[in-house]
Amino acid sequence: MLDEVATSHTSSRAGRRLPRLLAVFGPGLVVMLADTDVGSVITAGQSGVQWGYKLLALQFVLVPILYMVQELTVRLAIFTGRGHGELIRDTFGKGWAWISAVGLGVATLGALLTEFSGVAGVGELYGLPRYISLPIAAITLLVVVITGSYRRVERVAIAVGLFELAFFFVAWAAHPNLSEMLVGSISIPYRNPDYLYLAAANIGAVVMPWMVFYQQSAVADKRLRPDHLTVARWDTAIGALLTQLIMAAVLIACAATIGRTNPGASLSSVGQMSQALTPFLGNTVGNMVFGLGVLGAGMVAAIVASLAFAWGLGEVTGYRRSLELHPLEAHWFYGVYALCVVVGAAVVGVWPDLVSLNVGVQVMNALMLPIVLGFLIALAVQALPQAHRLRGWYLWTVVIVAAVTCALGVFGGLSGAGLV
Template structure:
């Protein structure tokens, strides 16, 4: 892709470069939120269902992948932290200024596709929880759509971040779910090292898991959120810790979901599979009873759906505004722009209608994650290119770490693309 030899300087100096030092605790509290929120959103409904299907279909054979993806996730999101802090610009704005409008619109297209897909998965989770309580999709989905539009159009991004953390913490119930399932330790260890790579169904699910980890809207959100907070170099260490904790937390949640489903539904007969979102709640019935099991699962899924919907909406708002050339001001609220509201309303209404009519919500979720996998080369390619060219020289991606990042990105993209295409019978 075309790149300028000397990319344009930031429109403003990185914020707070000369700000007086503050205690480490104060720095962390100033930074805390963006990394954790985006990671909680990463374990959204689509990711939860993908992890659940992985456990049901393959037992513990995809567990090791969940842990191997922790450094991959951190590596990608740490670059967004670095770019935001040392350029003071969001992802879409930085792509446009560095590589031109064409590359920016390519990134915006990937963002829009991924955001629409994410909203589909969140709606599928809401529909699944509604069905647990006897609500048909045509009753639960309009309620969810109206609630999303109301929260997004009447709130501000600062309030949205705090609300997202609060509801996202409901996902922690999945750790209790895994514990309640009483997995067999010997079976867990034996399954984790049994990797049937020759099976196309396994490769397809592996690709879906990879796609559920790094998504365009995550990159756009975290970089824009940090730029919006006007964080400076003195916040870099705290922002990295925020991101590292979030990366470990989200993949631990995915591992917990996989373990719970493998230890329960995965034991039932030959080649078991999820046929509905609510079936995952049935895994808890023997341990918690139907009422409590449905409540625990419902809280976890709704928490995942809400935090992801908020993050996706903010990422879409920031990304589209940056790509069309709207500069950010300190007090500008991206949720109040007409461009965003029209696009978001269309995605929400179309997404709710699509999920209401689609018969197999589990297959829909897996397909969305695989589509995200197919966009990985664009997402990681632009991210690494920016880290090499747009940062101040002292903070650019270079040397041995550059080659490590390139190798990890190449392996991740290759495995994801090959798994997705071969699992779909295209190669």
């Protein structure tokens, strides 16, 4: 009898805990699914084509770095209740806040160009012209956000982003050679500027300014409390591992197929990647599976990047900003989001060759890392309550990891451009 009572009590407690866990989960998973955006997918694909498996190990090295960065945004949001831009403004002044907002704006524009280029590329795989696919995508993004609460937007973003799991099937269908994968991943031509440039692009594809702004603002908007910290960290950790596994899957698929038969190929668009993979996967399956993955990546990243800028700009200027507010109550917030979506779609529609900027956008993100990580660490040292500030060995670990990551990203980007 006592055993039955204990079992019933345990089951009841677990039943109450599960909804609570699910309620906290979301911001980390959403931002990580967005992290594997169209530009990141093309960067990973190009890495596999040009260098085989030589950039594969980097994808896994970046997992703890990504977690370390985004965990700070969770900690800042939970213990201050404020978004990233607002916290910079209140801690360091409006001038520094505007510098961060300008950097966010540049990164957001670059991201949106790659996302809408990817969406348009998927449409073209099925004969759908851009003047049809881009407006459909833009209207969908506007409807999802303007007609929903934060929780609904989060659920839609996760559902759309999970289409990226299709890349695991692509990697499996490519039948990679495991021994070649192992040997290639530990062979690193660190003196080659072209290799360093793509390494910088992969680093920039992992830590982006709009990710920092989005997750901190989303956690604050969701009103997570200190007792949610552990679950929020798991949310971030699972997302960090998932996004890098997806990047690795794209790299492996391209290395095992195109990289083996045509290592000199240049993949600058979704169409080129899909067409190059179809001889190995079949035309119908290749287009469908790869198209679903890219569509999921592009749409969820467009939502996250646009919301990040709308939140970030509002935190610097002071206008009302929350997905829990009606559009008439926060017209600037929703207006900025809508403007981002419309401008991104319009620019890609007018200048369709912008897909060639995909890798370059990721390198630009790498060059901005010192500013992004510098602000984040400074806030974690100064703005958090004393008990939760970075200190001791973990502070120095974060500083050293951030410094090395920034140095590799900046040096690789400048080296590949012939500036060092």
